[in-house]
Amino acid sequence: MNQPLPTPCNTGSTIRQRGQHEVFCGLTSIIWLHRKIPDAFFLVVGSRTCAHLIQSAAGVMIFSEPRFATAIMDERDLAGMADMHDELDEVVEKLLERRPEIRMLVLVGSCPSEVIKFDLGRAAERLNARYASRPRVLCYSGSGIETTFTQGEDNFLAALVRGLPGDIRSGRPAQLVVAGSLADVVEDQMARLLADLGIEDVVFLPGRSSDVLAPIGPQTRYVLAQPYLGATAAALESAGARRIDGIFPLGEEGTTAWLQAIATTFGVSASRFEAVTAAPRRRAREATAHYRPWIEGKRIFLFPDSQMEPSLARYLNRELDAEIIEVGSPYLHREHVAGELAMLPPGVSISEGQDVEVQIDRCRAARPDLIVCGMGLANPFEAQGLVTKWSIEFAFTPIQGYEQAGDLAELFARPLMRQGLLSGAASPSRRVAS
Numbered sequence: 001m002n003q004p005l006p007t008p009c010n011t012g013s014t015i016r017q018r019g020q021h022e023v024f025c026g027l028t029s030i031i032w033l034h035r036k037i038p039d040a041f042f043l044v045v046g047s048r049t050c051a052h053l054i055q056s057a058a059g060v061m062i063f064s065e066p067r068f069a070t071a072i073m074d075e076r077d078l079a080g081m082a083d084m085h086d087e088l089d090e091v092v093e094k095l096l097e098r099r100p101e102i103r104m105l106v107l108v109g110s111c112p113s114e115v116i117k118f119d120l121g122r123a124a125e126r127l128n129a130r131y132a133s134r135p136r137v138l139c140y141s142g143s144g145i146e147t148t149f150t151q152g153e154d155n156f157l158a159a160l161v162r163g164l165p166g167d168i169r170s171g172r173p174a175q176l177v178v179a180g181s182l183a184d185v186v187e188d189q190m191a192r193l194l195a196d197l198g199i200e201d202v203v204f205l206p207g208r209s210s211d212v213l214a215p216i217g218p219q220t221r222y223v224l225a226q227p228y229l230g231a232t233a234a235a236l237e238s239a240g241a242r243r244i245d246g247i248f249p250l251g252e253e254g255t256t257a258w259l260q261a262i263a264t265t266f267g268v269s270a271s272r273f274e275a276v277t278a279a280p281r282r283r284a285r286e287a288t289a290h291y292r293p294w295i296e297g298k299r300i301f302l303f304p305d306s307q308m309e310p311s312l313a314r315y316l317n318r319e320l321d322a323e324i325i326e327v328g329s330p331y332l333h334r335e336h337v338a339g340e341l342a343m344l345p346p347g348v349s350i351s352e353g354q355d356v357e358v359q360i361d362r363c364r365a366a367r368p369d370l371i372v373c374g375m376g377l378a379n380p381f382e383a384q385g386l387v388t389k390w391s392i393e394f395a396f397t398p399i400q401g402y403e404q405a406g407d408l409a410e411l412f413a414r415p416l417m418r419q420g421l422l423s424g425a426a427s428p429s430r431r432v433a434s
């Protein structure tokens with residue numbers, strides 16, 4: 001059933017949906033998390049279905065020893081006829097014998113382990129005691145009952161923060177924690193920009209090694225690099241850190257606003273900010289302009305998948321002149337995305353949650369030029385002659401920051417270019433030039 005809710009911004013009312021949803025579960029986030037922290041190992045405690053999802057979704061790992069696996073629960077486990085804790089201990093023992101280089105072992109809960117109420121927290125505690133935290137054992141839920149794919153990362157980062165040892169928390173705290181998994185190339189660029197702004201003691205969460213533990217204290221400020229980190233933000237705040245409010249670093253405008261919020265917090269002068277950001281801002285604007293002719297004036301419908309949708313819609317509308325029909329998000333953290341919602345054009349439809357059939361009907365009726373949606377919906381839409389973009393690509397492609405602004409624009413432009421070629425339409429650059 002859909003219920004309109006008032007929104008504190010200039011958009012139309014929010015459609016709140018509580019029907020069937022079609023989105024990848026939180027296990028999917030292992031695809032980018034295992035690359036980000038090479039000395040970590042993700043052990044899913046789940047069914048054969050979970051194993052298939054992870055193996056096929058992360059199949060690109062065929063050239064190296066994978067850093068993820070599934071401890072498969074069978075019928076005896078599900079019927080309560082076997083002691084899951086003993087079985088898990090055995091699997092972990094064999095794994096650590098074979099892979100002694102693992103520094104952090106992450107137990108990932110799934111739908112089946114949730115259904116039988118298998119206590120992964122207790123298992124992690126027991127394994128930490130048994131191996132004296134070498135490797136450190138953490139756990140989080142990636143179950144599709146309660147998480148979408150980006151919420152898997154959120155739960156993992158929250159577990160990382162909660163698992164910080166006490167002596168680290170009471171050591172010299174970081175000035176700034178940048179929370180949210182970023183591709184290494186993006187992290188390097190952000191680190192350089194922050195250093196050029198004179199901001200020291202910056203910690204990225206997650207770090208590239210399980211040894212990088214973010215020291216957090218009352219002086220620590222944190223900024224979210226991703227909009228889907230509600231649980232992580234709560235964990236950081238309960239450790240004493242305070243959030244820097246802002247929009248997210250997508251596109252030239254988003255990146256500048258994000259950096260400006262940090263710079264203002266740390267008292268960076270306007271002249272220094274201008275000196276550090278002027279050149280990359282110009283590059284970002286130029287790279288984006290290259291793709292604008294393909295996207296300007298196009299009507300775009302975003303289905304709820306990653307929680308990045310409000311930021312993507314703001315970027316599409318303000319930097320690429322697209323018309324936004326509907327912005328879906330599996331969940332709207334109203335405090336964290338208030339700035340994004342306020343920048344959307346008046347009257348844009350916002351939807352939270354999903355009732356997939358009803359939303360498909362709305363989308364078909366609107367006949368958008370481009371649909372941003374999950375892989376399961378994309379093929380049927382394409383078969384009906386509609387143009388789509390897989391939303392999961394925005395989660396594992398480096399798109400944040402100035403140097404990626406052109407790549408972000410290209411992700412939206414590519415399906416429209418392909419359609420232009422197939423239909424033999426005149427190139428948009430000629431249309432714009434005429």
Ligand code: SF4
Binds near residue numbers: 051
């Ligand atoms: S966690 Fe749930 S939704 Fe995800 S693959 Fe396993 S059974 Fe399927």
